[in-house]
Amino acid sequence: MSKRPSPISATVDFDADGVQHGFLKLPISNDESAWGAVMIPVTVVKNGEGPSALLTGGNHGDEYEGITALLKLANTLKAEDVHGRVIIVPMMNVPAAKVGRRTSPMDGGNLNRSFPGNPDGTVTEQIADYFTRYMVPLVDVVLDLHSGGRTLDIIPFAASHLLDDKDQQRQALEGAKAFGAPTAMMMFELDAARLFDTAVESQGKIFVATELGGGGTTTPERMEIAERGVRNFLIHYGLVDGELAGPSQPQVYVDMPDASCYVQSEHTGLLELTVTLGEMVEKGEVLARVYDMTRTGAMPVEYHAQRSGVLVARRFPSLVNMGDTIAVIAEVVDSLD
Ligand SMILES: [Zn+2]
Numbered sequence: 068m069s070k071r072p073s074p075i076s077a078t079v080d081f082d083a084d085g086v087q088h089g090f091l092k093l094p095i096s097n098d099e100s101a102w103g104a105v106m107i108p109v110t111v112v113k114n115g116e117g118p119s120a121l122l123t124g125g126n127h128g129d130e131y132e133g134i135t136a137l138l139k140l141a142n143t144l145k146a147e148d149v150h151g152r153v154i155i156v157p158m159m160n161v162p163a164a165k166v167g168r169r170t171s172p173m174d175g176g177n178l179n180r181s182f183p184g185n186p187d188g189t190v191t192e193q194i195a196d197y198f199t200r201y202m203v204p205l206v207d208v209v210l211d212l213h214s215g216g217r218t219l220d221i222i223p224f225a226a227s228h229l230l231d232d233k234d235q236q237r238q239a240l241e242g243a244k245a246f247g248a249p250t251a252m253m254m255f256e257l258d259a260a261r262l263f264d265t266a267v268e269s270q271g272k273i274f275v276a277t278e279l280g281g282g283g284t285t286t287p288e289r290m291e292i293a294e295r296g297v298r299n300f301l302i303h304y305g306l307v308d309g310e311l312a313g314p315s316q317p318q319v320y321v322d323m324p325d326a327s328c329y330v331q332s333e334h335t336g337l338l339e340l341t342v343t344l345g346e347m348v349e350k351g352e353v354l355a356r357v358y359d360m361t362r363t364g365a366m367p368v369e370y371h372a373q374r375s376g377v378l379v380a381r382r383f384p385s386l387v388n389m390g391d392t393i394a395v396i397a398e399v400v401d402s403l404d
Contacts, residue, residue, distance in 0.1 A: 069391075073186050075197040079111045081154065081205055085146050087111045089306040091156075093119045093193055095173075105162060105173075105190060110141035110155040117151025119206040120306050122297060124156070126179050126211055126263060128163025132279035133212025134389070136293040148307050154206065159263075160194065167283070168395050169216050179213075180258065182266040197264045208242065208273040208304045211263055212293065215281020219392070222345050223292045224250035224321070225277045228259075230268060239268075240403055242275040245303035246296040247312045250379070253403045255323040275300065282383045319377070321397035327373045330394040334368050336360050338387040340394065344380075348396060372396055 078089035091107040122140070124133030137157035144153060158164040160178040162171045170177045176191025184195025203209065215221040225246035227239035244251045254276065259265050267274040277296065280289035291312075301307040332338070337358040342348050349372065356367035370393055380395035387393065 070186050070205065072197070073197045073201060074193060075201070077109065079109055081111055081152070082113075083111075084115065086144070088141065091197065093190065093197075095190065103361065105194075107159065107161045107194070108157060110144075111152065112144045112146055112149050113145045113152040114149045114153070115151070117149075117152070118208065118305050120301060120304060121154045121202055121206040121209045122212070122300075123159050123209065123263075124158070124212040125158030125160055125164040126213060126287040127177070127216050128158070128160050128166065128168050129216040129283050130212070130214040130281070130283045131283070131287050133277070134164060134294045135160055135285055135290060136212065136297055137384065138283065140297055141226075150308075151306055153301065153306055154202065156202075158189065165300075167217075169218075179263055182261050182263050184266075195263070195266070200305045203267050203270050203272060206272065208275070209267045210275050210277070210297065210300045212241075212277050212279060212297070214277075214279040214289075215380065215383060217281075217283035218383055219380055220281040220344055220383045221278040222377075223248045223277070223279045223289055223294060224248055224252045224379070225275055226254035227275060228250040228254055228256070228264065228268065232271070235268070235271060235273065237404075238273050239275055242273060242300060242303055244403075245299050245311055246275060246277065247299045247318070248277065248279070248292055248296055248312045249310060249316065250319045250321055251403060252320075252379070252397065253322045255325060255328065257329065258327065264387045272386050273304075276292070278380070320400050320403050321377060321379060322400045322403065323395070323397045325371050328376075328395055328397055329392055330354060330370055330373065330396070332357060332370070332387045332389055332391045332393050335388050336367075338382060338393060339367070340381050342378045342394070346376055346378050347399075348375065348378060350375045354378075357387055370394070374398065374404065
């Protein structure tokens with residue numbers, strides 16, 4: 068099935084040496100702008116032949132660690148520092164980022180559930196399609212920077228996935244370790260089919276994902292991890308020179324083997340987490356309580372750990388609804404190989 072060409076056009080030349088700041092332009096026509104465009108900022112830094120990397124943030128618009136780190140990198144990376152080509156897109160879903168939301172206000176689209184995308188679809192699906200068919204084929208390695216956004220807080224980690232191609236899996240795992248976050252993870256996705264991750268991996272390219280905090284803000288500690296990690300990623304894959312910088316403590320390896328890692332609420336109310344992010348829990352231990360806010364005198368519902376491990380993610384807001392992920396517990400392992 069052949070798709071028509073993408074309506075998106077780039078104002079930069081991906082083959083030109085030097086530093087270019089421009090846009091990926093997607094034509095739109097609405098009440099605010101009859102002949103308008105969604106303008107996705109892009110920076111290309113190229114210096115001769117060599118590997119090509121795509122660095123992306125703002126796939127979800129409220130995940131600020133990656134957005135901030137990539138805006139800073141785009142301001143500072145010089146062509147003479149690069150071997151090959153680095154393409155930086157700090158806000159893939161720029162309509163969502165502009166309003167500080169996970170999803171797009173234009174169509175409600177969650178970009179990371181819209182891949183491989185569709186050139187005839189919604190704005191969000193058109194963005195996904197452009198990355199799948201035009202950006203990913205340009206590069207060898209992709210680093211997609213996520214965090215928890217407004218509704219989750221997540222320990223800083225870089226992750227790769229189990230893949231059928233074991234060489235591809237190994238190269239991605241090495242990149243995830245080299246990122247140098249306090250934790251490296253082999254990640255199980257609840258819904259892999261429509262992720263950017265899968266669109267990249269299915270083209271045989273190396274994909275590293277991160278989660279770098281959350282809560283809809285940044286902290287100095289997490290920004291340091293994000294910026295160090297982006298630099299380590301570029302060093303590891305040969306795009307810039309330098310020494311890899313590791314975390315201050317030995318890196319912890321964690322595995323998320325199946326869906327039992329995710330604890331989801333079956334109640335609506337006020338959430339009290341009883342375990343701190345990064346803390347170890349035993350199977351059966353109380354993780355959280357949900358209180359009925361409609362009356363006093365009602366005992367809270369207790370949620371227990373379905374497995375032993377480390378609390379790697381938690382719901383950030385105290386108000387919880389049925390179906391919300393309350394906690395994610397990953398297994399600490401000696402090795403991810
Ligand atoms: Zn995300």
